[in-house]
Amino acid sequence: MSKKKKWDLVIFETQEKKAVINRFRITKKTMTAAGQHGKAIILVDKQGKDWLLKTFSKIIDFEEEKISDLEVDIQDSPEESRHRMHLWRVLNELTASRLGQRLKLNVPNVIVVCSQTISDLVLKKSSPLTLGDVVILDEEDGGPETANEFYDFSKREGYTLETSANFEQLLASRSDKNDPSTILALLTEKIPNSINLDEFLDTYKDLDAAFEHIRQIDDGYSLLPFDIWLNDPDINAGNYLVQLNDKKEATHIWGIDYEMWALGSDIWMEEDEITKGRSYLTAIIHPTANIFDERVLHTIHRIRSLEDQEVTEITVSPRLLCKFFEYHITQKHIDAEERIVLKQVETNLEDFLSESRPRSDKLSDVLIRQVGLPKDYKP
Ligand SMILES: Nc1ncnc2c1ncn2[C@@H]1O[C@H](COP(=O)(O)OP(=O)(O)O)[C@@H](O)[C@H]1O
Ligand SMILES: [Mg+2]
Known part of the structure; x- marks a missing residue:
């Protein structure tokens, strides 16, 4: 044998x-x-x-x-x-x-x-x-x-x-x-039993109904602040996964392919008609999201609570x-001089995260711009 x-x-x-x-x-x-x-x-x-x-x-x-x-x-x-x-x-x-x-x-x-x-x-x-x-x-x-x-x-x-x-x-x-x-x-x-978001949308005749389905899923709201924070220029519909249950119903949304964030500062897909400079997911769920949504707030809170030390560790x-x-x-x-490149990439990631992290209210501002305040909100 x-x-x-x-x-x-x-x-x-x-x-x-x-x-x-x-x-x-x-x-x-x-x-x-x-x-x-x-x-x-x-x-x-x-x-x-x-x-x-x-x-x-x-x-x-x-x-x-x-x-x-x-x-x-x-x-x-x-x-x-x-x-x-x-x-x-x-x-x-x-x-x-x-x-x-x-x-x-x-x-x-x-x-x-x-x-x-x-x-x-x-x-x-x-x-x-x-x-x-x-x-x-x-x-x-x-x-x-x-x-x-x-x-x-x-x-x-x-x-x-x-x-x-x-x-x-x-x-x-x-x-x-x-x-x-x-x-x-x-x-x-x-991710088992998953298909790309664009593929999922294609299974619907009526795009609005498909969007409505995605808006029912909590995960999308939790992912929003993360995607907005990372400012990835490549967060199109192909870079989300929709996970399906046995009845082929969408139950979870996943973010994938985060290869491009931190490479440029503000290179959102501004020219895209649907996303208008936002992630594809944000574009879909923004009509039913706002900055005070519990699911959105949860992630913002988690991002705010990250210690500087953790940000550093994560980028090593x-x-x-x-x-x-x-x-x-x-x-x-x-x-041999190329060694420095590894450090440069790590430093770039760390700086990007530390500087854009919502220690200031910058992330909230961007979120408000992208998903809005509740309709009846009075400051
Ligand atoms: N974790 C994953 N689980 C299931 N499918 C995945 C996963 N990651 C990627 N895929 C599938 O593979 C495709 C290509 O992967 P991706 O990470 O988007 O690379 P790229 O877009 O750079 O080719 C995705 O569009 C998706 O269909
Ligand atoms: Mg991809």
């Missing part, structure tokens, strides 16, 4: 690989939706739950020996700009998922995974920053000298991975270089990302 590995991906809590967090097996199933990740491969975990694997192949710009950056020319084709933002997309989606979970919203759980080669790299506290480069963060005190000083990795999630040859092959198949180590991937909890990426950088620096795929 051939020795077939039962699992394709095992996630351990720590470097020592003692406690298993979860195990996954590659299935023959793929998603069947439109979009860049519409054909994502489905993995099943040890409880039988499905997850989808979104792979990001353009993290590194091999010609420039850089992390593919954000210098996106508006004139570029949308495909081009997608390619240049893969690291940002991964971290945006991870952070939005962590935040959504923390705020008890319907945003699927996300885990960053990659090749075992990256995960196996051991970053010791005393590991010097390789190649003799000094990355100067603070010119006055000369900058950090060890990996730990630079990445502060004791503050980072330290899980490690074990993968099968099949999983490595799957990653390699997504890489221009046929090299699994160049890929970062997101494992996203698949797992240690796996530091290993990804260190590995590709040793392989001379990227310059």
Whole structure:
């Protein structure tokens, strides 16, 4: 009998690989939706739950020996700009998922995974920053000298991975270089019995009746402040899921695909006729929502109650990302100076969240503008 590995991906809590967090097996199933990740491969975990694997192949710009950056020319084709933002997309989606979970919203759980080669790299506290480069963060005190000083990795999630040859092959198949180590991937909890919001709306002859149905579901109201806060320019109808019960009735709404928030400050889809610069969901439910709606207020309250410290923790990426950088620096795929990019993305996310968080009344103002006050409200 051939020795077939039962699992394709095992996630351990720590470097020592003692406690298993979860195990996954590659299935023959793929998603069947439109979009860049519409054909994502489905993995099943040890409880039988499905997850989808979104792979990001353009993290590194091999010609420039850089992390593919954000210098996106508006004139570029949308495909081009997608390619240049893969690291940002991964971290945006991870952070939005962590935040959504923390705020008890319907945003699927996300885990960053990659090749075992990256995960196996051991970053010791005393590991010097390789190649003799000094990355100067603070010119006055000369900058950090060890990996730990630079990445502060004791503050980072330290899980490690074990993968099968099949999983490595799957990653390699997504890489221009046929090299699994160049890929970062997101494992996203698949929401069972769900369809995209646009697909759901299409099942109705009468759009108003469909909208009415969505307005009956509490989740939509809870998600509104989150979406307005994150200001994601890509929250169209394809990026919400409607979860159905056995009778095919809509029971829950989920927000997905938070890859683009924090990339621009105010790039709402202003020109869209239905959304008029709001998320698609806001556009649908605003006639029956207002700022004093309990469900809306609940989320606002949760956002307001987040401590600054929590915001910081949520934007610190797992240690796996530091290993990804260190590995590709040793392989001379990227310059050592590129380390700073990881910090920049994290700082950008943290700043965006701290500055736009409703510590001030900014979020409430935006909400009032977008969903309004009760009709009989008198200040
Ligand atoms: N967590 C999920 N549960 C169920 N289906 C999902 C989930 N995430 C994505 N999908 C499906 O896969 C499609 C593509 O995923 P998405 O995250 O929107 O990537 P992109 O739009 O960048 O291709 C979605 O439109 C949806 O149909
Ligand atoms: Mg999408």
